[in-house]
Amino acid sequence: xxxxxxxxxxxxxxxxxxxxxxxxxxxxxxxxxxxxxxxxxxxxxxxxxxxxxxxxxxxxxxxxxxxxxxxxxxxxxxxxxxxxxxxxxxxxxxxxxxxxxxxxxxxxxxxxxxxxxxxxxxxxxxxxxxxxxxxxxxxxxxxxxxxxxxxxxxxxxxxxxxxxxxxxxxxxxxxxxxxxxxxxxxxxxxxxxxxxxxxxxxxxxxxxxxxxxxxxxxxxxxxxxxxxxxxxxxxxxxxxxxxx
Numbered sequence: 363x364x365x366x367x368x369x370x371x372x373x374x375x376x377x378x379x380x381x382x383x384x385x386x387x388x389x390x391x392x393x394x395x396x397x398x399x400x401x402x403x404x405x406x407x408x409x410x411x412x413x414x415x416x417x418x419x420x421x422x423x424x425x426x427x428x429x430x431x432x433x434x435x436x437x438x439x440x441x442x443x444x445x446x447x448x449x450x451x452x453x454x455x456x457x458x459x460x461x462x463x464x465x466x467x468x469x470x471x472x473x474x475x476x477x478x479x480x481x482x483x484x485x486x487x488x489x490x491x492x493x494x495x496x497x498x499x500x501x502x503x504x505x506x507x508x509x510x511x512x513x514x515x516x517x518x519x520x521x522x523x524x525x526x527x528x529x530x531x532x533x534x535x536x537x538x539x540x541x542x543x544x545x546x547x548x549x550x551x552x553x554x555x556x557x558x559x560x561x562x563x564x565x566x567x568x569x570x571x572x573x574x575x576x577x578x579x580x581x582x583x584x585x586x587x588x589x590x591x592x593x594x595x596x597x598x599x600x601x602x603x604x605x606x
Contacts, residue, residue, distance in 0.1 A: 363449055368418065369393075369400040371425040374449040377416050377442035378480075386418055394583035395545055395600055396422060399519070402543060403428040408513030410506070410536070412464055413521040413547075415482050416442040417457075424453040428517075431510060435463035435473055435498035438480030460509070463525065465500040466532035472497055485523035485549075487556040503535040516541040521600070524552035530570035537574050543604040544575055545583070548594040561595075568594050578603035 363376040366383045375383055385391045399419065403409060405427035411420045414432030416439055423430050434440045440461045447457050463471055463486060474488035474495045475481055489495060501509075518541050520526055526546060548571070550564055559567070572580060572591060580590045580601050587593050590601055 368422055369396040371400060371422055373421045373425050373453065374446075375416075375421075376445045376449040379416060379442070382416075382418075391418075392600070395419075395519075398545070398583060398602065399423060399517075400426060402517060406514035407542075408511065408516050410510075410516070410518045410520075412519065413523070413525075414443055414459065415439050416480075417446045419519055420457050420459075421446060421450065421453065423517075424450075424456040428456070429511060429513065430457045431506075432457065432459050433462055433464055433501070433506070434459060435461060435471070435500070436475070436479055436484045437461065437496065437498075438478075439482075439484070442480060458511075460501065460506075461499070463498055463500040464503060464506065464522065464529065465525075466502065466529055468500050468502045468505060470497055471500045483523055485525055485552060485556070486528060487524040487552055491556060503529070503533055507535045507539065517543050517545075519545045521545075521547035523547075524549040524556065526571060527553050527567040530567060531574050533571075533574045541578075543602060544578065545600055545602050546571065546575075547598065547600050549598050550595055551598065565595060575603040579606045 365374050366387045368386050403423050403426040407428040409423040409428050409430045411432035414434040420430045420432045447454050472489035473484050475484040479494045580603050583600050
């Protein structure tokens with residue numbers, strides 16, 4: 363077990379990823395996202411951490427006083443997530459982990475990883491194509507909404523390694539909750555490689571993701587780029603959708 367400080371918040375971790383936590387503490391892993399979350403979240407807020415992995419975002423959010431509902435369908439990552447939460451008794455009551463993927467239809471799904479279970483790269487798009495593959499349960503966005511606790515303000519972080527494209531407009535039940543902000547990771551290379559989609563299909567899938575958060579202004583964290591859609595088509599980026 364070790365204690366780490368990430369974006370000014372200190373908590374304990376009890377997993378097998380010391381090099382990752384060193385990078386996070388040194389500002390070498392998603393620094394703009396972590397800083398943005400730390401500045402935005404507080405008591406009474408709810409964060410949906412869709413793609414929770416071993417819990418870096420969830421632990422940071424809970425340390426800011428927010429409640430968290432996290433989804434993580436990789437059982438190896440989920441075990442480490444639970445160990446990290448258990449290492450922080452003062453935060454544990456504010457974090458709920460659901461071991462499931464988010465999909466348009468719900469039901470059992472297959473995921474794959476290019477390296478090993480428990481890494482941060484597992485994806486629905488890599489089913490049958492990775493080094494490791496496994497079955498998991500899934501929830502629809504509407505089913506997830508039905509399981510949420512009461513909140514004053516809602517924030518959503520989505521990083522599911524290409525699975526975002528399968529959801530598209532199926533995110534609508536979450537959008538109807540009028541979140542304060544949505545941090546959405548785009549992974550065009552995973553979609554293009556796994557589904558062999560051409561440029562037109564990639565653009566259509568990406569436009570559908572932008573459309574579901576209509577009314578929220580998109581911006582790239584750490585960038586002043588004006589063509590946010592264009593950037594999302596070219597490289598893995600996190601787009602923040604928030605009120606103007």
